């Protein structure tokens with residue numbers, strides 16, 4: 001029997017050290033805005049406003065907490081010694097790039113937190129979670145341990161939820177989580193097809209690969225996750241991303257495609273072999289016909305797709321179709337804005353478009369879709385999870401008050417060495433785990 005299930009979205013709450021350090025080679029926005037002054041308070045409030053609007057529309061909206069940054073244990077592991085204050089001082093003097101890396105608020109992009117397979121797809125009928133090792137970028141490679149702790153605290157009941165450690169943290173198994181993973185299905189509670197998109201084959205140097213920018217996800221990583229989650233061969237498709245797209249700034253598949261239900265919304269440059277991907281999906285999708293919305297390069301050139309983040313949108317079910325939740329930048333780029341007007345008139349599956357302002361995150365290359373991790377949960381699983389992280393009016397009020405009480409409204413690279421910032425962050429996060437009822441998840445709390 002098919003159980004009733006929903007798609008819950010867990011957004012990363014933006015952390016108090018949100019800043020522009022230019023850490024992500026291959027991510028155009030991150031490089032363009034390097035050293036600009038950030039506004040962590042505004043960033044967190046923009047994220048919360050997005051969550052609130054979606055929660056008000058009836059979507060199940062959860063929160064994943066930010067991590068402790070700057071991360072002193074990482075600096076200690078790299079040989080910086082002394083008190084926390086001395087460590088910050090030494091790192092700032094000897095290698096400010098390392099300090100910037102361990103200070104990034106990059107855990108806000110929870111589409112990279114983990115890959116999640118719903119219980120309808122897995123061998124043991126539990127929801128499976130594998131935190132992404134994010135091994136392509138140092139600042140992101142330090143996320144997975146605490147991410148794993150947070151996921152275990154939220155999805156604790158092991159009769160419903162299974163947690164795997166991140167894959168080995170080497171480039172061969174580079175894994176960027178749900179940003180390269182889309183699930184297509186009939187109803188959410190039915191078995192679906194999990195589409196894993198990879199940038200490179202690690203153990204075959206002859207295979208096509210990008211020339212300019214790094215491919216962050218390997219086929220071998222995607223295959224390992226499918227094995228760990230107990231997915232059936234007929235429920236999985238592996239597809240290579242078009243290397244030219246990666247070289248044009250599409251560092252994750254979710255910058256060029258998004259799927260929901262039976263619908264795949266994608267750009268003609270998304271896949272190396274588009275026809276094969278569609279044929280594979282059609283062959284494996286049961287319970288629904290695949291519906292595709294293909295955007296051609298003539299309608300939206302790839303540069304405009306990257307600049308606007310058109311595809312880094314949330315595609316959500318509504319009463320009469322699907323809504324595309326797009327970043328504000330989509331209305332600032334003529335080709336994209338024109339395309340969206342046509343899209344809703346086209347009679348296709350996407351029937352409405354709504355604009356969300358997440359500019360602070362966008363300036364680091366993170367749109368609405370980057371900010372959320374999708375977890376399909378049936379009614380039993382939804383009751384079994386820790387519900388203190390689900391957004392209610394009350395929690396929204398408490399979190400906005402918390403942000404306003406603890407966050408700075410400007411942050412530059414020099415501020416990262418400020419010992420006061422570290423104290424502010426720890427105080428704020430200690431209070432946050434209390435608000436969310438998560439117990440101790442941070443290193444400084446253990």
Ligand SMILES: NCCC[C@H](NC(=O)CCC(=O)O)C(=O)O
Pocket residue numbers: 019020021022023024027030031104106109111112137140179252364365366367370
């Ligand atoms: N899914 C969106 C991820 C964006 C993220 N940006 C960053 O880490 C930029 C941080 C900085 O440059 O300060 C990344 O590239 O992984």
